[in-house]
Amino acid sequence: MSFDIPSDTPLGLIRRAPENxxxxxxxxxxxxxxxxxRRGFFKKAFAAAVAxxxxxxxxxxPRWAHAAQGDPVILNLPEHSKGxxxxxxxxxxxxxxxxxxxxxxxxxxxxxxVGGSSVSFCPLxxxxxxITPSGLHFERHHQGxxxxxxxxxxxMINGLVKKQMVFTLDELMRMESVSRxxxxxxxxxxxxxxxxxxxxxxxxxxxxxxxxxxxGVPLIKVLEYCGVDLKKGRFILAEGAxxxxxxxxxxxxxxxxxxxxxxxxxxxxxxxxxxxxPLRLVVPGVQGVSWVKYLRRIEVxxxxxxxxxxxxxxxxxxxxxxxxxxxxxxxxxxxxTTPSGGQQLLSPGFYNITGLAWSGRGKITxxxxxxxxxxxxKTAKLQGxxxxxxxxxxxxxxxxxxxxxxxxxxxxxDSTGYVQPSYRTLREKRDDKSIYHNNAIQSxxxxxxxxxxxxxxx
Amino acid sequence: xxxxxxxxxxxxxxxxxxxxxxxxxxxxAAVAFDGLGRVATSDEVKxxxxxxxxxxxxxxxxxxxxxxxxxxxxAQCASCHGxxxxxxxxxxxxxxxxxxxxxxxxxxxxxxxxxxxxxxxLMKVPTLSTLWDYINRAMPWTAPKSLSTEExxxxxxxxxxxxxxxxxxxxxxxxNMAQTQAKLPNRNGMQTKHGMWLxxxxxxxxxxxxxxxxxxxxxxxxxxPDYARNAHGNLQDQNRLVGPVxxxxxxxPAYNKSALNNEVNGRVQEK
Numbered sequence: 116m117s118f119d120i121p122s123d124t125p126l127g128l129i130r131r132a133p134e135n136x137x138x139x140x141x142x143x144x145x146x147x148x149x150x151x152x153r154r155g156f157f158k159k160a161f162a163a164a165v166a167x168x169x170x171x172x173x174x175x176x177p178r179w180a181h182a183a184q185g186d187p188v189i190l191n192l193p194e195h196s197k198g199x200x201x202x203x204x205x206x207x208x209x210x211x212x213x214x215x216x217x218x219x220x221x222x223x224x225x226x227x228x229v230g231g232s233s234v235s236f237c238p239l240x241x242x243x244x245x246i247t248p249s250g251l252h253f254e255r256h257h258q259g260x261x262x263x264x265x266x267x268x269x270x271m272i273n274g275l276v277k278k279q280m281v282f283t284l285d286e287l288m289r290m291e292s293v294s295r296x297x298x299x300x301x302x303x304x305x306x307x308x309x310x311x312x313x314x315x316x317x318x319x320x321x322x323x324x325x326x327x328x329x330x331g332v333p334l335i336k337v338l339e340y341c342g343v344d345l346k347k348g349r350f351i352l353a354e355g356a357x358x359x360x361x362x363x364x365x366x367x368x369x370x371x372x373x374x375x376x377x378x379x380x381x382x383x384x385x386x387x388x389x390x391x392x393p394l395r396l397v398v399p400g401v402q403g404v405s406w407v408k409y410l411r412r413i414e415v416x417x418x419x420x421x422x423x424x425x426x427x428x429x430x431x432x433x434x435x436x437x438x439x440x441x442x443x444x445x446x447x448x449x450x451x452t453t454p455s456g457g458q459q460l461l462s463p464g465f466y467n468i469t470g471l472a473w474s475g476r477g478k479i480t481x482x483x484x485x486x487x488x489x490x491x492x493k494t495a496k497l498q499g500x501x502x503x504x505x506x507x508x509x510x511x512x513x514x515x516x517x518x519x520x521x522x523x524x525x526x527x528x529d530s531t532g533y534v535q536p537s538y539r540t541l542r543e544k545r546d547d548k549s550i551y552h553n554n555a556i557q558s559x560x561x562x563x564x565x566x567x568x569x570x571x572x573x
Numbered sequence: 574x575x576x577x578x579x580x581x582x583x584x585x586x587x588x589x590x591x592x593x594x595x596x597x598x599x600x601x602a603a604v605a606f607d608g609l610g611r612v613a614t615s616d617e618v619k620x621x622x623x624x625x626x627x628x629x630x631x632x633x634x635x636x637x638x639x640x641x642x643x644x645x646x647x648a649q650c651a652s653c654h655g656x657x658x659x660x661x662x663x664x665x666x667x668x669x670x671x672x673x674x675x676x677x678x679x680x681x682x683x684x685x686x687x688x689x690x691x692x693x694x695l696m697k698v699p700t701l702s703t704l705w706d707y708i709n710r711a712m713p714w715t716a717p718k719s720l721s722t723e724e725x726x727x728x729x730x731x732x733x734x735x736x737x738x739x740x741x742x743x744x745x746x747x748x749n750m751a752q753t754q755a756k757l758p759n760r761n762g763m764q765t766k767h768g769m770w771l772x773x774x775x776x777x778x779x780x781x782x783x784x785x786x787x788x789x790x791x792x793x794x795x796x797x798p799d800y801a802r803n804a805h806g807n808l809q810d811q812n813r814l815v816g817p818v819x820x821x822x823x824x825x826p827a828y829n830k831s832a833l834n835n836e837v838n839g840r841v842q843e844k
Contacts, residue, residue, distance in 0.1 A: 214814050214815075215813065217810050217811055217812055217813060217814065217820070218811075218812075218813060219811075221805075221806075221811065223805065224804060224805060224806075225804075228662065228663050228664075229663050229664075231714075232664070238811065240811070240812060241812060241813045241816075257711075258711060258714070258717065271613055271617065271618070271621055272613075273613065273618050273621075273622055278612050279612065279613040279618055280610040280611065280612055280613055281610060281611055281612075281613045281617065282609065282610040286609040286610055289609060290606055290609065311795040312795040312796050312797050313797075314797075314805060315797055315801070315802075315804070315805050315808060315823075316805065316808060316811065318811065319805060336606070337606070340606045340609075340610070341610075352624055354621075354624065358711060358717040358718075359710070359711040359717065360623075360710040360711060360717070360718075362624060362706075362710075366770065366771060368771055368773075369771070369772070400772055411621065412621050412622070414622065414624065416626070416630075418626060418627075418628065419627075420624060420626050420627075421626065421627040421699075421700045421702060421703050422624075422703065422706065422707070423703055423706070423707040423711075425703075426697070426698055426699060426700055426703040426763070427694050427697050427698050427703065427707075430697060430763070431767075432684060432692070433764075435685060436680065436681070436682070436684040436685030436686075436762065437684075437762055437763065437764045438684075438697060438762060438763050438764070439763075439764055439765070439766075439767045439769070440699075440763040440764065440765055441765055441769075441770045442767060442769040442770070443769055443770055443771075444768075444769045444770070444771070444772055444774065446769070446776060453816075453817060453818060454817070454818055457805075457808035457811065457812070457820055457821050457823070458808075458812060458818035458819065458820060458821065459818055459819045459820070459821050460817070460818055461817065461818065461819065466817055467817070475772065476772050477772075483782070483784070487791060488788075488791025488792075489787055489788055489791055490785075490786070490787055490788055490789075490791055491784065491785045491786070491787065492783070492784045492785070492787070494784075522791055522793070526780075526782075528782060533776055534779075534780040534781065534782045535780065536778045536780040537780060540778050540779075540780050541778055543778075544777050544778050545777070548687065552769065558793075560793060560796070566821055567818075567821075568796060568797065569796070569797060570793045570794075570795060570796045571793070571794050571795035571796075572791050572792065572793060572794065573791075573792045573793075573794035
């Protein structure tokens with residue numbers, strides 16, 4: 116086969132499928148062909164691409180195609196430049212582009228056996244900034260999810276209060292509200308990775324993590340309105356209205372801080388059904404199981420409640436065979452989201468190493484990044500805004516040489532001075548049998564070919 | 574007369590004091606919510622306040638036998654949890670991994686030596702109230718809150734019976750819950766000596782923030798085996814079509830490195 120393109124032609128643009136599958140001689144054909152032939156060619160090329168992508172790794176990797184005359188997508192005006200687009204409100208509730216369908220919530224195969232008591236992971240590998248699109252927010256349901264009629268939902272406050280009261284959504288939404296950005300992380304996030312590498316990508320290692328702007332009323336104000344006895348009432352029980360009627364104990368100190376919210380809003384709209392519509396508790400810094408969804412009742416009491424998810428699950432097994440009970444705070448943690456496991460770098464040269472850091476004890480003050488498995492570290496740039504108990508985005512410029520291997524790690528520091536631990540440090544204290552509260556430093560190995568792998572580094 | 578004036582004075586002071594209190598109350602958080610909400614009726618509180626604490630506050634009076642529990646179990650629980658509570662098909666097992674010695678000591682040995690293949694409910698649960706409360710509020714799986722008080726006592730008793738904690742003739746009741754709780758195999762297995770209950774708690778590890786010459790050697794000690802390459806589906810389809818990276822096509826084996834080097838260098842030599 117001969118080409119009519121000199122081999123020293125400068126690199127052109129990265130071209131997407133089906134163009135990825137177009138060889139230089141094919142490009143020459145396309146450029147000579149009429150429009151009708153061209154369309155026919157692309158149809159065939161696309162069919163071939165679909166067929167070959169399953170069979171051949173190389174066929175589906177990005178290629179550089181360059182024609183003497185220039186890039187066909189510039190030279191041949193596309194339909195959208197020459198036709199009429201769609202009218203307003205074609206989709207009254209907008210959806211992402213059809214080309215974004217790869218970024219979806221996904222279950223981890225084999226992790227659970229019934230969808231009503233399972234988890235779907237957030238595709239962190241493709242997200243920007245700190246806010247999780249509500250439709251991609253991770254899900255954890257204990258007995259399935261519901262779309263509850265908000266006019267039929269009630270919140271009851273009982274226990275150690277002067278007046279046991281009932282509120283409608285109308286009434287809760289009339290109260291003075293606040294909007295705050297907070298992360299929510301499942302206590303079992305990264306739980307599969309305690310002892311060894313178990314899953315391939317950041318979606319599965321860290322995807323029980325999301326961050327939203329929540330709107331609601333500080334719980335303490337409603338409790339004060341009911342005449343709460345803060346002397347005896349040192350704990351609350353939060354209870355959901357779903358089948359499992361999820362319950363968790365929350366210490367009153369957290370409520371008194373004003374941070375715990377009765378939330379109905381999420382990212383400017385109401386909570387999504389999968390996230391507790393129409394009312395959930397927001398407990399900043401604390402693991403997701405305490406953020407009770409479909410919240411129907413708050414009881415004020417003098418002792419912890421020892422609920423199922425405080426006595427059987429969400430307990431951390433220690434080396435001496437005891438379990439830590441009521442472990443709640445999500446300690447300081449970070450992860451690089453690009454480049455991350457299961458991704459392929461396109462070519463040697465510049466990359467922005469980017470990721471997320473968060474702490475249940477305060478603000479992120481620094482994130483260090485290593486490209487040599489922790490031998491040396493550089494401090495990354497924090498991309499604002501930096502909120503309290505919120506995801507914080509970090510960036511560090513990096514040039515991939517295209518040879519050898521790199522071991523990428525990130526290490527976060529929070530406003531208490533706590534430094535995110537390595538696996539070694541964490542295992543020395545807790546061993547590796549716990550399912551919960553794994554906040555160890557994550558490592559990604561970039562191999563000589565630019566493929567990124569999930570690894571543990573010793 | 575003088576005394577009387579003094580008395581009235583005291584009274585008015587008292588009235589002022591009371592009004593001040595209410596004034597303070599209403600100028601606080603309360604004023605914003607004035608007129609919102611209503612007092613719950615006792616029937617409403619009774620309908621929803623179903624939680625049972627480890628000190629058995631909230632436990633309704635009643636009882637249920639192991640024999641009755643077996644009937645309920647076979648009809649409503651066994652399909653998910655197995656005939657002996659041992660099933661791992663749908664949920665983690667409820668029964669198994671505990672010994673008579675554990676029941677004596679209140680500590681489950683297999684949690685320490687790792688000898689049990691799975692951590693079952695009875696290996697972990699320290700409080701009987703927890704079982705009662707959860708069965709009552711959330712079971713059976715597809716029809717939560719449908720069991721009678723007697724059935725909840727009975728199923729709880731039957732689980733304990735399957736775990737060897739109580740005998741076949743046992744009847745669990747509000748009268749013997751505390752004594753029975755004192756027989757749970759892992760009743761002494763919990764601790765709260767950790768700093769993860771409150772934000773102000775003290776962390777259990779302290780990592781140094783080393784910046785250079787931190788470790789002589791960085792070795793990969795764990796990675797995914799080749800056979801797991803496609804265990805989470807084709808990762809190519811789980812990444813965006815544009816951007817600095819692509820998803821790896823995991824339906825195929827890992828790249829041949831030399832071919833890939835050609836590829837990523839952007840000068841594929843076609844023949």
